Amino acid sequence: MDNVKSILDTMEEYAAVQHVPIISREGGQLLQEVAAAVKPVAVLELGTAIGYSTLLLATTLTIGGKITTIEQDENRIAIAKQFLSDAGVLGQIKFIAGDAGEVVPQLVDKFDLVFIDAAKGQYLDYLHKVMDKLSPGAVVIADNVLFRGWVLDDKAAPKRFRTIVKRLKAYLEFVANDFRFKTTIHHIGDGMAVSYYQGETNQ
Numbered sequence: 001m002d003n004v005k006s007i008l009d010t011m012e013e014y015a016a017v018q019h020v021p022i023i024s025r026e027g028g029q030l031l032q033e034v035a036a037a038v039k040p041v042a043v044l045e046l047g048t049a050i051g052y053s054t055l056l057l058a059t060t061l062t063i064g065g066k067i068t069t070i071e072q073d074e075n076r077i078a079i080a081k082q083f084l085s086d087a088g089v090l091g092q093i094k095f096i097a098g099d100a101g102e103v104v105p106q107l108v109d110k111f112d113l114v115f116i117d118a119a120k121g122q123y124l125d126y127l128h129k130v131m132d133k134l135s136p137g138a139v140v141i142a143d144n145v146l147f148r149g150w151v152l153d154d155k156a157a158p159k160r161f162r163t164i165v166k167r168l169k170a171y172l173e174f175v176a177n178d179f180r181f182k183t184t185i186h187h188i189g190d191g192m193a194v195s196y197y198q199g200e201t202n203q
């Protein structure tokens with residue numbers, strides 16, 4: 001993994017030129033910090049795009065660890081595979097092509113870290129579907145939860161984004177109030193929610 005830095009740089013350039021949305025630099029740093037503390041064996045990522053955050057996460061895996069990543073755009077999966085092969089981490093990644101909302105219920109593994117970064121209007125649905133697949137002490141990280149600041153000030157959101165904004169708000173309310181999660185919302189990049197799973201019993 002010696003060349004990870006230069007591959008990440010290349011991916012950033014590719015994403016900028018091709019208009020592929022990827023996690024911000026500071027968001028990526030937080031993602032890596034949280035993941036490095038959790039030392040995950042099993043990671044689930046929703047929304048691979050070109051594999052930029054997948055590569056960040058791959059650098060934090062415990063030996064023998066694996067990332068399952070779901071993406072609905074097959075062209076992006078092909079590009080991600082090439083980048084992750086160049087980085088020498090392809091063997092640790094399982095790609096699943098499809099709609100995350102349909103794929104997640106079919107997964108049988110438990111996960112130590114879940115990164116939600118697919119359809120913004122579906123975050124709460126994804127979380128409900130992933131809940132029985134969280135290992136004790138797992139962390140769920142969701143990107144873009146403040147969505148250009150509109151989640152905190154929904155009246156400013158253009159009409160076409162109001163449903164997404166409403167749903168992101170519902171996601172944040174859920175992870176802030178449900179006893180199974182302890183959540184911090186980070187005002188970096190487009191906003192990231194880091195939610196530690198406390199288990200199913202309310203003590």
Ligand SMILES: C[S@@+](CC[C@H](N)C(=O)[O-])C[C@H]1O[C@@H](n2cnc3c(N)ncnc32)[C@H](O)[C@@H]1O
Pocket residue numbers: 021022023046047048049050051052053054070071072073076098099100101117118119
């Ligand atoms: C913001 S990008 C992911 C960026 C990536 N996590 C990163 O930071 O490098 C969101 C991706 O989710 C994919 N996506 C959107 N809706 C999806 C769905 N319902 N199921 C699976 N993938 C989806 C999009 O095609 C897009 O590539």
